[in-house]
Amino acid sequence: MDTTSRLLLLLEVVERGSFTKAALSRNIDRSVISKQMSRLEEDLGVRLLNRTTRSFSLTAAGAEMVKKAQQLRELLSETIRLAENYHQEPKGVLRITASTTIGHRYLQPVINDFQKRFPQVEVELHLDELVVDIVSEGFDLAFRIGEPKDSSLIARKIARNRLLLLASPEFIDTYGMPETIEELAQLPSASYSSQSIRVGSIRYYNDSNEECEQITNSTFRANNGEVLLMKALSGTAYVLAPAFMIENEVKDGLLVPLLTDLKLMNFSDMYAVYPHRDLPVRTRLFFDAVKDYLGQKVPIWENNIPNFENLYQ
């Protein structure tokens, strides 16, 4: 391991906050971190870290080296990307992050087909309800609902994402079929909530085409769409669901659309997010494959909702 690699390792130790966490991230033994940090200090002839048996802090020299390591990582990443531009065939590891639903339902089938076409591409699919930092976590591509807050990332819309109001027949038996949005607002709802998106109201256009917002009685919140659907299926709440979460629940009559005359505002679109404009071949091809799979104008999941093009318009 050379000085550059050790510097990048130092950077990761600092960014993750401990030798142990950095080791876990790299899938190497803690002793490797300890030894390599010692070697780095010996090579540079300067102490970089003050360590106790449970923690560490950076010295002044260490802080300077970390800055340099950041520049080295950036330059090395650029270099490798530049090399990847010369690739004809996609190869290497494609690291993707997405929410559980997106990953499980929409990406995995694409990945399966993609790896049949390009057997020399390895894929790492990381499902996380939390929005991860794709730069520091080393992802090539992320699929998300909503544009990223980080403006240094590149975001491309890949599918629209409409909403619908759904409840089970049992729920309707219990509370009656609501006829106005005010009636609906009194009923218990299940709603999506994460660190980046919080849905606590229904936004729609009234008869005069004005934007309106109705606060809902959100009694159950989760950051996982499947969990929200399960709550609705249980008959104890209705759900304001993004269409991409729907499989066969509507088609099978397990969930019934409510207030279908309401003109709902669209939910945040689905985006592909990546750290640089220069995409390796494998990333660009995969991105295109996902777009093809989801459909150009009408996303694939809208086919699961009968007559959806006439609902909520």
Next chain:
Amino acid sequence: MDTTSRLLLLLEVVERGSFTKAALSRNIDRSVISKQMSRLEEDLGVRLLNRTTRSFSLTAAGAEMVKKAQQLRELLSETIRLAENYHQEPKGVLRITASTTIGHRYLQPVINDFQKRFPQVEVELHLDELVVDIVSEGFDLAFRIGEPKDSSLIARKIARNRLLLLASPEFIDTYGMPETIEELAQLPSASYSSQSIRVGSIRYYNDSNEECEQITNSTFRANNGEVLLMKALSGTAYVLAPAFMIENEVKDGLLVPLLTDLKLMNFSDMYAVYPHRDLPVRTRLFFDAVKDYLGQKVPIWENNIPNFENLYQ
């Protein structure tokens, strides 16, 4: 060996023009170069070099990688220098280049003493009559007569360098003692000539303090001062010698100053040259040690010439 080191090796191969020369420079086997270049291409997934069994050329991708490697080398050098700024004690390898005379006579005694004081500093002394490129050859410090032509280098004058005209008693017996510079110009001379400095005339101030130049009959030219002195000692030429080349020849009567009333112009001063303002501790301390050894106003070598302060003034 990691990607960065391999990229730096690629850079050296390209700069030196062959695997063999790069191997010699690094003091490693040629097979190492071959294997590491293959590994680099495999890692990056792109061909960098087109090779025949006797030569190579860069591919387009290779040319891009070389540019990146230059940036990497610069950044890594900066990083290491930054680390060196935190050194308290001088350590590491000090690489010095100088002409044979300077190195042998003046630097070596300083090095001996310096390494007694700082046993953990290693020194590489590279003697070369040619002016070497201290950046690409990786030198910390160069000692030279005359300022460098390369303005990106830092040059510090460390000693003045006066001239004197010398001949052996046998030469004087043969040609008679010259009494004017015109007479001298008729006699055969030995003169210094290198790629950066060519001495083919005598420059002096006349009685009206005007700068004058007398072309000499230079029948023997060399880039090594000791060889020039040997020629003068042989009685077959006189020599216009920089004072720093003189040991005991004048004191012992083996060489005699000629035309001592002549007001000779000074020769190019002796300079220390280094690639960056930021000097590692070892370089700075050594520089100071050389200055101390040579003397502040009157260089040490002028002590070898009796009454020198009254000659050629």
Next chain:
DNA sequence: TTCATTAATGCCAAAATGGCACCAATTGGT
């Protein structure tokens, strides 16, 4: 046409790396 030189490669010894087990000290929780 010949020969010297240069890049490639197999084989093997040496060096470096990484993991495991264990130790010691710190810090957090009770």
Next chain:
DNA sequence: ACCAATTGGTGCCATTTTGGCATTAATGAA
């Protein structure tokens, strides 16, 4: 205040990588 879990350090050893040597093949200069 005490205890236990966690984290950094290190010795030992197996594995991997590196580097050198000998040999081969091809190129280019004389």
